[in-house]
Amino acid sequence: MNFERINEKLSILADAAKYDVSCSSSGSNRKNKNKGLGDASGMGICHSYTEDGRCVSLLKILLTNVCIYDCAYCVTRKSNDIKRAAFTVQEVVDLTINFYRRNYIEGLFLSSGIFKDANTTMERLVAVAKKLRLEQNFNGYIHLKSIPGATDELMKEAGLYADRLSVNLELPTVEGLKLLAPDKNRQDMINPMTFVKNEIILYQDEKRRFKKSPKFAPGGQSTQMIIGATPETDLQIIHTANDFYKDFNLKRVYYSGYIPVSQDARLPSLQSQVPMLRENRLYQADWLMRFYGFRADEILDVKKPFLELDVDPKLGWALRNLDFFPLNIQTADFHAILRIPGVGVKSAWKIVEGRKFTKLNLQHLQKMGVAVNRAQHFISFANSFIKTNLLQQHNLKDIILGTVKSKYQTHYSAQLSLF
Numbered sequence: 001m002n003f004e005r006i007n008e009k010l011s012i013l014a015d016a017a018k019y020d021v022s023c024s025s026s027g028s029n030r031k032n033k034n035k036g037l038g039d040a041s042g043m044g045i046c047h048s049y050t051e052d053g054r055c056v057s058l059l060k061i062l063l064t065n066v067c068i069y070d071c072a073y074c075v076t077r078k079s080n081d082i083k084r085a086a087f088t089v090q091e092v093v094d095l096t097i098n099f100y101r102r103n104y105i106e107g108l109f110l111s112s113g114i115f116k117d118a119n120t121t122m123e124r125l126v127a128v129a130k131k132l133r134l135e136q137n138f139n140g141y142i143h144l145k146s147i148p149g150a151t152d153e154l155m156k157e158a159g160l161y162a163d164r165l166s167v168n169l170e171l172p173t174v175e176g177l178k179l180l181a182p183d184k185n186r187q188d189m190i191n192p193m194t195f196v197k198n199e200i201i202l203y204q205d206e207k208r209r210f211k212k213s214p215k216f217a218p219g220g221q222s223t224q225m226i227i228g229a230t231p232e233t234d235l236q237i238i239h240t241a242n243d244f245y246k247d248f249n250l251k252r253v254y255y256s257g258y259i260p261v262s263q264d265a266r267l268p269s270l271q272s273q274v275p276m277l278r279e280n281r282l283y284q285a286d287w288l289m290r291f292y293g294f295r296a297d298e299i300l301d302v303k304k305p306f307l308e309l310d311v312d313p314k315l316g317w318a319l320r321n322l323d324f325f326p327l328n329i330q331t332a333d334f335h336a337i338l339r340i341p342g343v344g345v346k347s348a349w350k351i352v353e354g355r356k357f358t359k360l361n362l363q364h365l366q367k368m369g370v371a372v373n374r375a376q377h378f379i380s381f382a383n384s385f386i387k388t389n390l391l392q393q394h395n396l397k398d399i400i401l402g403t404v405k406s407k408y409q410t411h412y413s414a415q416l417s418l419f
């Protein structure tokens, strides 16, 4: 093995892969069998993140950064004058095994530029996963990018060897795609997603009936959208995400703030980087839809198509819907409790369980992990004065953000300091 050349390829292809944010815990539970290497069980894999929030615990590389397409937002586009490189299938297999043995990684995230056509590229990606599983008995986590336009047969093989598959949607709307990636079309992305969704259901059903039948993409499928390269609003973005969650049973939608890569009249200027905060707010909105029972049209509407940057979307919703509050913590329904700012899913369950045995107060909530500095404004307790007073403060948002003091603050500090 020529180590210098491999090193060079690694630095080029790992650097090119950093723009893809769609890797994270899988929920997959592939076990170590036959004294093989690794496992991807239970908790999924562990991750650490670089400063800019990219996942680094997987070996995250491109098979090649040679690409026949010219997507304007992409550093790998064919018209970009950059150094190109390509791994062989065996090189990726060897790197994965060597890094795994050294404890550098827990799995592989493999994507690729489209170097000849969709099928040839997908074939190589599948070959890596197949070799790792069958020849190296590797049971660690594998996330493969699915290449839009690849055949169902290849997608089927991919699902049998990989834990997770993902097709990047690239841009939130078809119009955005036409503008910046005119060679691509949404249907080529939807076809593999549909196939994977159906196969997952089929194999899960088989598994219920025949214990020994294989798993198909046990970590499910995910996708990624680039935010801020095209002028879509947050409203459009969360509606797209919502539709794809529903239609394709996606495990995750990832939002990747556009990083300026070229001077192109179709793109925002090189100076206008998407604030990380916008990305965070989209993740929070996404979380609300998946775990807190919010509908996309409750989070944003046409009159207010962008998420506020100064408050998270749940607090924003609560401030716009004060009529919904205060909620009596002793009697409110679980789904209503989930809507209280400062209450997470776990603490909502604790509240429902805890109130069976006692009358809850602020201190109980604090111990349950509730962010009481926020929640206190939206709840009421039996015999409490909170019910009528806190919500009526005209500058509630500023009080919660801590820019002004509440006239009731001393009272609460005193209550909490008793414990």
Ligand code: SF4
Pocket (backbone or CB within 6 Å): 067, 068, 069, 070, 071, 074, 075, 076, 077, 078, 112, 113, 114, 181
């Ligand atoms: S097909 Fe993928 S790798 Fe190629 S230019 Fe478009 S986004 Fe980049």
